[in-house]
Amino acid sequence: MDAAQRRQAILELLKQSTQPVSAGTIANRFQVSRQVIVGDVALLRAGNSAISATPRGYILADGAMESNQLTRTIACRHSRENLAEELYTIVDNGCGLIDVIVEHAVYGQISGQLHIFSRYDADCFLEKLSKDHASPLCDLTGGVHLHTISCRSEEAYQRVLAALKEKGILFSK
Template sequence: MEATQRREEILDILRGSTQPVSASTIAGRFNVSRQIIVGDIALLRAANHAIAATPRGYILADATAQAGRLIKTVACRHGRDDLLRELYVIVDNGCGIIDVIVEHVVYGQISGQLHLFSRYDADCFMEKLEKEKALPLCDLTGGVHLHTLSCPSEEAYERVLSALRKDGILFER
């Protein structure tokens, strides 16, 4: 199979999935290395395909909007010990966490794709942070950060705000 055809099929795989698909899974499907797929994804992005890399794999950015869902932004502040609690509060109240955004003093805005929609997703994210000994982005800003949320309704968003406020995580001045 030629590389151009493989990249078209990668797009088809991503179009057919509402969940992230790992580079290893895609590589296995084409009997190539994971690194070949990483390169293919880079070329697809360079060709203006909106592919997001999440902790669990690749997803088309359009798939995160999910028809009929509201996209909202929430400001949070907490230490590392409250990270999992924050994620649980959001997903337990019906919203998904699309990304995390911090304002860096040198680089400006930095965002990380999360795509967390359940406790299972949150647990996998935390396990990967621990396994890789990686620091969460909020460590760069004294705990202050934004999340883009995918919410099924305004009521779900209001529940999230209320629960984050109650837990002292909602950043309000």
């Protein structure tokens, strides 16, 4: 299999997957290094493939949410200590976190793909932050950030808002 065939096979793999697929998993499947896969994905993105990198791996952006889901943007503010509480509150009330967005003084808007739809996803994200000694994006802005969330219903969205407000995490004037 040459590089072009491998890249096409990577796209097919991602199209068939409903969950993120790690670069290591893809590398093992095609018997190449993880770095080769990272390069392949970069070339696919440069060719306008809608591949998002999440904390758990690659996913096609089109497959990130079911079409019957509502998407909303919420503003939050909390310390690092409340990060797990924020994530759990959103997923426990029937919504998922698509991304996180911060407004940086120099770089402007910075976003990171999350694709967190369960406590398991949240735990994987939190573990990766800890293991890699990484800082969440909200550390850049004193805890203020936006999330695009995906909700099964308007009622789930309202539950999330109420629960985050009660916990002092929802950012409002």
